[in-house]
Amino acid sequence: MVSIPEFYLGKNVLVTGATGFMGKVLLEKLLRSCPGVKTAYILVRAKAGQNSQARVQEMLNCKLFDRLREEQPDFKEKVVAVSSELTQPELGLGQADKELLISCINIVFHCAATVRFNETLKDAMQLNVVATRQLLAFAQLMKKLEVFIHVSTAYAHCNRKHIEEVIYPPPVDPKKLIEALEWMDDDLVQDITRKLIGERPNTYTYTKAMAEYVVQQECGNLNVAIVRPSIVGASWKEPFPGWIDNFNGPSGLFIAAGKGILRTMRAANSAVADLIPVDVVINMTLAAAWYSGVHRPRNILVYNCTTGGTNPFHWGEVEYHVISTFKRNPLEQAFRRPNVNLTSNHLIYQYWIAVSHKAPAFLYDVYLRLTGRKPRMMKVINRLHRSMMLVEYFTSHSWVWNTDNINMLMSQMNQDDKKVFNCDVRQLHWAEYMENYCMGTKKYVLNEELSGLPAARKHLIKLRNIRYAFNTILVVLIWRVFIARSQMARNIWYFVVSLCFKFLSYFRASSTMRY
Structure with missing residues (x-):
């Protein structure tokens, strides 16, 4: 059997969503590990005053491509930006681009999607379902197409506890829903969204399930495979450990915890945190196309x-490793010392929200006002709470996924491919990965240099001393206001203190006798 790099030799590849997190990692890995690939065509739309070529060039200059730049200095010559709009008929392509792609493309990787959990149903359907339909229709015109890879999500069918490697039928016909959404106004769509998505938590998982069904129903004679990653996190090994470039998913929460802003979270300690490194997902995707x-x-x-x-890795373990890493290697200008309390109890969660989030934020905003600055912390906390509400469904539940096809795929790879396109998560050491992940957010997302660690550690010590001083003042105030004025409270206080004193005396005496 041909190896994976041999399969891509001389092939023309089309990638959607290449400017997104997973898309750019796929492009980098494809060019670096399959140097014989002929051309990578990138469908990208103009955005924020930049045309498609400028956006792709800016992407290729980022840190992710440094290793590829060293190994293949001329790699940019293989990347061609094509102006496109996936939701438009014929993908919004110009006639010349359309003819070129139809005549030469061998492999399609469809990575483009909206990953916003709070996207409106109408927009999510356009970006995740309609765009997929348009791309499938265009792919059927391609004369040399060998494989069409659709990137979905493992949570597309999260309304089921046990998820097999099959495409499940949706509750509504996607075509009929698309037609209905065309004439509905936004208020009506908002009113029916909750009833439509049912047990699913958001429009993202709902529309990704719809897109899978569309792929199955409308692929025709195309050779198709679907890849479903779970919670995609920072890179494990490639192109270097801990690479991450966005606040999406758990990354934003890790940063908020490291800054001391996130102090409590709705989660089950024992629930499985199904994180998967982005380079593992990309290796699986490239191998799936090969197979x-x-x-x-x-x-x-x-x-x-x-x-x-x-x-398996659990949310309680995630919390431990994140806090441990950021205490050893703190983020610069932290608001408070890192410490997060996970709870699945609603009342306890609301208590910690009030005590650990809103009260400190309110006091800090008062301080900013008194010093003539603009208050901002309550806005940050409210934005954080909205983000936490979007992910608490995934931090409070566990699922069982069948992975027979993944195991089959790895068994078909030769020894060299198993090393170059490593998909074996049994080798993943979570403590090491989480430390690299947290340090990646510090280095690549926040652009903080390691040379700033000594100052950050001093700042953390300062925050600890402030906390001790605040707690001491609080105890003195409680004593003055409540305990000092009540005989019963004083008696209870003296009783507790005497017990502590007796315990310490006993402990000291026992230690002396052993010595």
């Missing part, structure tokens, strides 16, 4: 790219 291209299976193969069934 389908070589074997041309009869049915659509679905790959659940997850870790929970193979190498």
Whole structure:
């Protein structure tokens, strides 16, 4: 059987969503590990005053491509930006671009999607379902197409506890829903959204499930595979450990915890945190295209790219490793010392929100007002709470995913491919990965240099001393206001103090006798 790099030799590849997190990692890995690939065509729309070529050039200059730049200095010559709008008929392509792609594309990687959990149903359907339909229709015109890879999510069917590697039918026909949404006004759409998505937590998971069904129903004779990653996190090994470039998913929460802003979170300590490194997902994706291209299976193969069934990691462990890392290597200008309390109890959660989030934020804003500055911390806290509400469904539940196709895929790879395109999450050491992940947010998202660590550690010590002083003042005030004025309270206080004194005396005496 041909190896993975040999399969991509001389191939023309089309990538959607290449300017997104996973898309750019896929492009980098493809060019670096499959140097024989001919051309990578990137569908990208103009944005924020930049045309498609400028956006792609800016992306190729980022840190992610440094290793590729050293190994293949001329790699940019293989990347071609194509102006496109996926939701438009024929993808909004110009005639010349359309003819070129139809005549030469061998492999399509469809990574483009909106990953916003709070996207309106109408926009989510356009970006995740309509765009997929348009791309499938265009792909069927391609004369040399060998494989079409659709990137979905492991949570597309999160209304089920046990998720197999199959495409489940949606509760509503996607075509009929698309037609209905065209004439509905925004208020009506908002009113029916909750009833439509049912047990799913948001429009993202709902529309990704719809998109899978569209792929199955409208792929025609295309050779298709679907890749379903769970919670995609920072890179494990490639192109270097801990690379991450955004606040999406858990990254923003890790940073908020490291800054001392996030102090409590609605989560079950024992729930599985199904994190999967982005480079593992990309390796699986490239390998899935290779397998389908070589074997041309009869049915659509679905790959659940997850870790929970193979190498489980829990939210309680996530919290421990994040806090431990940021205490050793603090973020600059932290608001408070890192410390997060996870709870699944609603009342306890609301108590900690009031005590650990809102009260400190309010006091800090008062301080800013008194010093003539603009208050901002309550806005930050409110924005954080909105983000936490969007993810608490995933931090409070666990799922079981079937991964037979993933195991089959790894068994078909030769030894060299298993090393270069490593998909084996059994080798993943979570403590090391989480430390690299947290340090990656510090280095690549916040652009903080390691040379600033001594100052950050001093700032953390200062925050600790402020906390001790505040607690001391609080105890004195409680004593003066409540205990000193009540005989019963004083008696209880003296009783507790005497017990502590007796315990310490006993402990000291026992230690002396042993010595």
